[in-house]
Amino acid sequence: MEPSTIIAAVLSIVNTSRLIVHLFQRQMLRNRVRRQWKLREDMNSERGTDLSQSTGPRPLDIMVAMGHVDPVERRFWARETSTDWWDRIVLQVWDESQWLRNFQMRKGTFLELCELLSPALKRQDTRMRTALTIQKRVAIALWKLATPISYRSVANQFGVGKSTVGVAVIQVAHAIIDLLLSKDVQVIIDGFSAMGFPNCGGAIDGTHIPILGPAHQGSQYINRKGYFSMVLQALVDHKGPFTNINVGWPGKVHDAHVFRNSGLFRRLQESIYFPDRKISVGDVEMPVVILGDPAYPLMPWLMKPYTGTLDTEKELFNYRLSECRMVMECAFGRLKGRWRSLLTRSDLSQTNIPIMIAACCVLHNLCESKGETFMVGWEVEANRLAADYAQPDTRAIRRSQRDVLRIREALKASFQSEQGNQ
Numbered sequence: 050m051e052p053s054t055i056i057a058a059v060l061s062i063v064n065t066s067r068l069i070v071h072l073f074q075r076q077m078l079r080n081r082v083r084r085q086w087k088l089r090e091d092m093n094s095e096r097g098t099d100l101s102q103s104t105g106p107r108p109l110d111i112m113v114a115m116g117h118v119d120p121v122e123r124r125f126w127a128r129e130t131s132t133d134w135w136d137r138i139v140l141q142v143w144d145e146s147q148w149l150r151n152f153q154m155r156k157g158t159f160l161e162l163c164e165l166l167s168p169a170l171k172r173q174d175t176r177m178r179t180a181l182t183i184q185k186r187v188a189i190a191l192w193k194l195a196t197p198i199s200y201r202s203v204a205n206q207f208g209v210g211k212s213t214v215g216v217a218v219i220q221v222a223h224a225i226i227d228l229l230l231s232k233d234v235q236v237i238i239d240g241f242s243a244m245g246f247p248n249c250g251g252a253i254d255g256t257h258i259p260i261l262g263p264a265h266q267g268s269q270y271i272n273r274k275g276y277f278s279m280v281l282q283a284l285v286d287h288k289g290p291f292t293n294i295n296v297g298w299p300g301k302v303h304d305a306h307v308f309r310n311s312g313l314f315r316r317l318q319e320s321i322y323f324p325d326r327k328i329s330v331g332d333v334e335m336p337v338v339i340l341g342d343p344a345y346p347l348m349p350w351l352m353k354p355y356t357g358t359l360d361t362e363k364e365l366f367n368y369r370l371s372e373c374r375m376v377m378e379c380a381f382g383r384l385k386g387r388w389r390s391l392l393t394r395s396d397l398s399q400t401n402i403p404i405m406i407a408a409c410c411v412l413h414n415l416c417e418s419k420g421e422t423f424m425v426g427w428e429v430e431a432n433r434l435a436a437d438y439a440q441p442d443t444r445a446i447r448r449s450q451r452d453v454l455r456i457r458e459a460l461k462a463s464f465q466s467e468q469g470n471q
Contacts, residue, residue, distance in 0.1 A: 132208040135185060149422060152191045153387045153412070158419045163187050169224035181209070181217065189214055190221035194409055197393040197434065219401055222408035230414060232292040234323055238337065240287030245369045247460075248328045249352075250337045251284040251292055252377040253313075253345065255304040256385075258296075258406055259394045259438040272300035273441035277394070281406055282307050284339060287373075289380040290414040297403040304344045304443050317350050333459040340374050344443035347453050352460065365468060366461040384413045385435065386427040392434035 148156045163184050170187070172180040181189075185207065193203050193214060204211045234250055241249035257278035263270055270277040278300030284293040295311040308314050316322035323337035341353045354370050355363040385391045388409040395402050 132185075135188065135207055139188070140184075150424065151195070152188065153195050154191075154416055154419065154421050158415065158421060159187070159191075160184075162415060165228060166221065166224045169227060170220060181213070186217040187221055189217040190408075191412075193218050194222075194388045194390050194405070194412070197390050200396075219397075219404065222401075222404045225408040225411050226404060228411050228415075230290075230292055230294065230411065232286060234326075234337070237286040237292070238326075241373055244287060244373050245464075246340065246352075246373045247330070247463075248326065248335055248337050249373060250323050250339055251286055252340045252374045253282070253284045253308070253351075254342060254374070254377045254381070255280050255282045255307060255443075256381050257281075257300050257438070257440055258391050258402070260399075260402055261394045261396060263399050266299070269299040269301050274439050276300075276438055278438070279402055279406070280304070280307050281410075282311060282313075283377075283380070283410065284313060285377050285380045287376060288417065289376055289383065290417045291380065291410045294407060294410050296406045296410075300441075305346055308341075308345060317348075320350075323350075330456070330459040330463050333455050335456050335459070338456075340370055342374070342443070347457065349453050349456060352457060355457075355461075362461050362465045365464050366457070369464055380413070382428070382431070383417070383423055384409060386423065386431040387413060387416060389427070389431055389434060392431060392438070 143151075143156075145155045148154065148159065152159055154162070166187060167183055170183045189203060189207050189209070192206065193200070200211045200214045203214045207214075209217075232251075237250055238248060241247075241251075257272055257274075258281055260270065260277050260279050262277045267277065270279065272278045279296065280298040280300060280302060282295040282298075282304070283291045286292050293313050295307065295313065298307045298310075313322065317339070320336070325336075327334045327336050329335070336350050338350050338352050341351055343353055343356050345351055345353050347353050352370060354367040359367065391406065391409055395405065397405055
């Protein structure tokens with residue numbers, strides 16, 4: 050056979066193969082287009098579907114196949130949800146008691162909070178969807194923080210997606226913690242003085258917030274009661290709002306260690322947290338102090354109760370200190386009563402849990418400053434939830450510096466003297 054004949058035969062086979070591939074590819078593309086249109090027709094004709102078309106301009110996807118141009122319209126699809134409950138019932142119908150019961154604050158306080166958060170939460174609409182309003186995002190976050198329910202339940206309540214709830218909670222929490230905790234030192238000192246303890250700038254304590262076991266270093270988060278937790282350290286004033294918080298330490302860590310490694314400890318140690326306002330107690334100078342329980346170290350600026358065998362004078366000192374520290378227990382109780390998500394194991398990431406806890410503390414301050422009612426039912430529910438996660442006991446620290454003991458001894462003698470003059 051001539052070489053030219055062989056070459057011609059090979060070329061014929063190659064061209065035939067190319068034609069077959071060409072026709073096959075063209076048929077595949079046509080079938081794909083038919084399936085796309087058939088799917089859209091089925092979805093449009095199906096009654097009760099949970100998908101809806103978005104409005105707005107629709108871009109065209111140009112498909113090129115073997116010299117043929119088929120313009121295929123691409124449409125965006127989103128889950129159809131109902132927002133009537135929020136738009137038409139909550140915003141327009143609910144009275145103040147319903148707002149308080151469900152959002153832990155009256156509508157006026159809620160709107161004021163939204164105004165404060167507006168610069169940080171403002172979002173723009175896109176071609177795919179309209180951005181959630183600031184009010185709705187704040188409401189979603191408050192609803193989730195106030196109740197130990199799932200993200201799916203909140204999503205169904207507000208007519209949004211589950212992931213939208215998660216994003217809204219973290220966005221709002223970030224914005225809330227930028228509203229700094231504030232304090233008026235002289236007002237606080239006067240308040241504690243009226244309660245029986247002079248030159249006092251606050252009471253300090255820690256509480257454990259239950260969490261799910263972290264993927265890494267999980268054993269560090271198991272506290273003395275045997276569950277995973279994260280420590281919240283807080284300083285409160287004489288009425289219960291928080292003036293300083295530290296959150297994020299694993300539950301295994303002792304309160305005293307958390308305290309010594311906090312910014313509050315450093316600033317108190319350097320005498321820059323409170324103004325330089327000393328008073329004389331007998332012949333001893335006493336700076337502005339904070340009040341702690343036996344787990345905290347006795348410092349020139351931190352008073353704690355006596356332990357061991359107590360005489361009458363020591364009992365009186367402990368009584369005065371305990372009376373003033375009750376505001377701390379009350380603050381934690383009201384914090385967790387309002388924001389009951391703190392009472393069950395949080396399903397947030399290890400990074401986001403401290404943000405959520407801090408946001409709850411700031412919201413606590415807002416509600417307290419606005420005089421929002423604390424409902425009895427919240428305390429009952431909080432006590433029920435808290436029973437599953439009892440607070441660990443803390444070991445007392447008994448080491449003290451000699452000059453620190455002089456301050457406490459002078460206060461003890463002063464309280465006894467006042468008692469005798471009454």
